[in-house]
Amino acid sequence: MAVVSFQNVSVGYDGKTVSEGLSFSVPDGAYLSIVGENGAGKSTTMKTLLGLLKPTGGKIVFGDGLKPNEIGYLPQQTQVQRDFPATVSEVVLSGCLNQLGFKPFYTKDQKETAKKWMDRLEICDLAKRSYKQLSGGQQQRVLLARALCATKKLIVLDEPVSGLDPVVTEKLYELICQINREDKITVVMVSHDLAAALRYSTHILQLSDKMLFYGTTDEYKESDVGRCFIGKAGEGDA
Amino acid sequence: MLEKLQMYLEYDFVRYALTVGVLSALCAALLGVSLVLKRYSMIGDGLSRVAFAATTVAMVLSVAPLYLSLPVTVLVAVLLLRNGNKKTAGDSAVALISVSSLALGYLILNLFASKSSNLSGDVCSILFGSTSILTLKKSDVRLCTVLAVAVILIFVFFYNRIFAVTFDGDFSTATGTKTSAYNMLLAVITAVVIVLAMNLVGALLISALIIFPALSSMRLFKSFKGVIISSAVISVVCALSGILIAIFADTPVGSTIVAADLAVFIICNIIGLMKKGKVS
Numbered sequence: 419m420a421v422v423s424f425q426n427v428s429v430g431y432d433g434k435t436v437s438e439g440l441s442f443s444v445p446d447g448a449y450l451s452i453v454g455e456n457g458a459g460k461s462t463t464m465k466t467l468l469g470l471l472k473p474t475g476g477k478i479v480f481g482d483g484l485k486p487n488e489i490g491y492l493p494q495q496t497q498v499q500r501d502f503p504a505t506v507s508e509v510v511l512s513g514c515l516n517q518l519g520f521k522p523f524y525t526k527d528q529k530e531t532a533k534k535w536m537d538r539l540e541i542c543d544l545a546k547r548s549y550k551q552l553s554g555g556q557q558q559r560v561l562l563a564r565a566l567c568a569t570k571k572l573i574v575l576d577e578p579v580s581g582l583d584p585v586v587t588e589k590l591y592e593l594i595c596q597i598n599r600e601d602k603i604t605v606v607m608v609s610h611d612l613a614a615a616l617r618y619s620t621h622i623l624q625l626s627d628k629m630l631f632y633g634t635t636d637e638y639k640e641s642d643v644g645r646c647f648i649g650k651a652g653e654g655d656a
Numbered sequence: 657m658l659e660k661l662q663m664y665l666e667y668d669f670v671r672y673a674l675t676v677g678v679l680s681a682l683c684a685a686l687l688g689v690s691l692v693l694k695r696y697s698m699i700g701d702g703l704s705r706v707a708f709a710a711t712t713v714a715m716v717l718s719v720a721p722l723y724l725s726l727p728v729t730v731l732v733a734v735l736l737l738r739n740g741n742k743k744t745a746g747d748s749a750v751a752l753i754s755v756s757s758l759a760l761g762y763l764i765l766n767l768f769a770s771k772s773s774n775l776s777g778d779v780c781s782i783l784f785g786s787t788s789i790l791t792l793k794k795s796d797v798r799l800c801t802v803l804a805v806a807v808i809l810i811f812v813f814f815y816n817r818i819f820a821v822t823f824d825g826d827f828s829t830a831t832g833t834k835t836s837a838y839n840m841l842l843a844v845i846t847a848v849v850i851v852l853a854m855n856l857v858g859a860l861l862i863s864a865l866i867i868f869p870a871l872s873s874m875r876l877f878k879s880f881k882g883v884i885i886s887s888a889v890i891s892v893v894c895a896l897s898g899i900l901i902a903i904f905a906d907t908p909v910g911s912t913i914v915a916a917d918l919a920v921f922i923i924c925n926i927i928g929l930m931k932k933g934k935v936s
Contacts, residue, residue: 468830487832493824502693502823505879512820516831522813548878568831 513567
C-alpha cells in the first residue's frame with residue numbers, strides 16, 4: 419500500500435519548472451532518501467509534497483486515508499527563529515495544532531501525545547527549558563518531536579543533520595531509523611549525506627532536472643546512475 | 657493623595673480615560689509580542705501614520721475620526737500584509753506609506769481646515785494624543801470597549817494558532833493551518849489596536865505601546881505564555897500609572913505613559929543582564 423504516489427508530477431516555483439516527470443510511489447513504512455546535486459529540485463519536490471508549493475503539472479495522490487495536513491515536517495533549522503521565547507513543551511505541543519479542529523485549546527489527549535514523543539526522543543527533562551538556549555542537536559530533536567505530533571504515518575525531513583557534529587548526527591540518524599522501524603512511520607528525507615542515505619534508507623530517489631532513479635537502496639547500488647553518483651560522492655569525500 | 661485620587665475618580669472623564677487607556681494598552685501588548693517576533697514592528701509604525709492621515713480627513717469632513725480611520729487603516733494593513741511573510745511588504749514600502757501619510761495629513765489640515773481652528777493644537781493632539789483621552793464622549797468609550805474586548809477574545813481564542821504561525825509559518829502551513837488567513841487576521845486586529853491606541857498616546861507614540869512591553873518581557877521570561885502575560889501586566893500598569901501621573905502632575909498623557917514604558921524596559925534590561933551574569 420502506497421502512502422503517497424507522484425503521477426508524472428512536475429515541480430517548480432514562480433512559474434518555472436525545476437524538475438519534471440516524477441513518477442513514484444512511496445510504500446507504507448519506507449525510509450526514502452531524496453538525493454541529488456545542488457539545485458536538482460530536492461527541496462522543491464519536498465515542498466510540493468507538503469503542499470507548500472503547487473505542482474506545476476501532474477498529480478499527487480495520498481493513500482490509505484492520509485490527509486495532506488497529516489504529514490509531519492522537520493524544516494531546515496535556519497527557518498526557525500533563533501531568538502523566539504518558547505519552551506520545549508510549547509514548541510512540541512504546537513505540532514498537535516492540526517488536530518485542534520475548531521477547539522481553541524489543546525486537549526488532554528494531545529498533551530499526552532506530546533509527552534509520549536518527548537519521552538521517546540529523550541527530551542522530557544528539557545520540557546521547561548527555553549528552546550533558543552538548547553544545543554543544535556537538542557533543537558533538532560525538539561522539532562522532530564513536534565513533527566511526530568502532527569502525524570501518525572508520514573514525516574518529511576529537510577536535511578535534518580546539517581550543522582550537527584558527527585556524534586550528534588549519528589544519534590539523530592539512529593533515532594529516525596528507530597521511529598521508522600518501531601513506530602511504523604514512513605520517512606521521506608532530503609539528504610546531502612549519501613553514505614548515511616545508503617546505510618539507513620530502504621528507497622532512494624535521485625533527482626536532477628528530471629527523475630534519474632527511483633527504487634530500493636539495493637537496486638540503486640547496482641544501477642548505473644547509482645554507481646556513478648556514489649563514485650562522484652566518494653571522490654568528493656577523498 | 658488617596659483622597660485626591662478618589663475625588664478624581666468621581667469625574668466621568670477620568671473613569672473613561674482609565675477604561676479606554678487600560679483596554680487599549682492591553683490589546684497593544686498582546687499583539688505586540690507577535691508583531692515584534694514577526695519583525696512587523698515597523699508596520700505598526702507605518703499604520704499609525706495612515707491612521708493620522710485618515711483622522712485629519714475626518715476632521716476636515718467633521719465626522720467622528722474613528723469611523724473613517726478604522727476602515728482606512730484596516731484596508732492598508734490588509735494590503736501591506738497580503739503577501740504574508742514575503743519580503744515584498746518590505747522596509748521601503750512601509751517607510752513610503754508612513755511619510756506620505758504624515759505629509760498628506762498635515763497638508764490636508766492646512767488646506768481645508770477652517771481658519772479659525774487651532775491648527776497646531778489639533779495636529780499636536782493627533783500626533784501625541786495630548787488631551788484627546790481626557791475628552792472622550794460616552795459613545796467613544798462604548799465603541800472602544802467593544803473593539804478592545806473583541807480583540808482580546810479573538811487573541812485568547814486563537815492563542816495557540818497565533819503561537820504556531822508566529823514560530824514557524826512553513827510548518828503550520830504544511831500541517832494544514834491556514835497561515836495566510838491568520839496573518840491577515842493579525843493585520844486586521846493590528847489596525848484596530850492602532851486606531852484604538854491613538855486616543856491614548858497619539859499616532860507618533862503608538863509603536864511604543866506595541867514594542868516596549870514585548871521587549872521588556874522577553875528579557876525576563878523564556879516561555880511564550882510567560883512573555884504574553886508579562887507584557888499584558890507591564891502595559892496595563894504603565895498605562896494606569898501614566899494616566900494618573902499625567903492627571904496629578906499635569907503632564908501630557910501619551911508621553912507620560914511611554915516614559916513609564918521606557919523606564920520599565922530599562923529596569924527589565926538590567927534584571928535580564930543580572931540574570932545572565934549569574935548563569936554564566
